[in-house]
Amino acid sequence: MAYVFFGYFAGVIALTAVLVVALRNPVYSALSLLVMFFHVAGLYVTLRAEFLFAVQLMVYAGAILIFYLFAVMFLTEKTPDRYHIQSWGSLLIGGAIIVEVVVLIGQHGISFGSSVARTAAPSPSEEGNTESIGQLLYTSYLFPFEVASLILLVAMIGAVVLSKKDLPEVPPS
């Protein structure tokens, strides 16, 4: 069973990695990179790194890739007209997802008040993946963690400085 999951994830990762390089259109490259990020996250689950699975989805697929797509749309000279055509199939898929979300929230809301949810809470004796990572990150790796936050601060300031337009020269009065 483990081989089946690994084979699926590895196959899709390898295929989409090649597609990122091979596709002409940068939008398609970015979208196939998105598929690759999802499957790398799946590979993390098979390696029992559940917290990294969530982080991979949120940071890579959620933040970094949206950033890339924004830059592609912003900087590409001519966008073909077919980007502006909305197909009816997407309405169908979107409607199905909305129905699924409503159903899931409804089920959760029903079972939330029952005693089943309370007994399902993990006992403090068994540490999950997230707890042990947090424990390690704030004890042994505290200094590298602070350095990482400094890197992010420098990157933030650098991005703001680099991408802002030069202010017009103020004429001396």
Add this chain to the structure above:
Amino acid sequence: MNVPIHYYLILSAFVFLTGLVGVLVRRNIIVILLCVELMLNATNINFVAFSEYLHDLGGQIFVFFTLTVAAAEVGVGLAIVVAIHRSKDTINVEEFNLLKW
């Protein structure tokens, strides 16, 4: 039952090489940055695989730092791309010859 670790190493080496080839052959600077992300993800797969097989969570901690560097890279890199696009009106790396001699 567990997948042996060299499968993960082969997968990660393949993804890394794909990213490297992409950086070398593509001419669109945004796609080059995407290929850098590809290489960073390949190293992340390696880190997590070794963390699982050596039963050491340090590998998963290191993925965080890779993630930090990737986020910083995408922020600063795209800011540079926007600045270059503003002055040269292209994103083809062949046209960026200001530092060549």
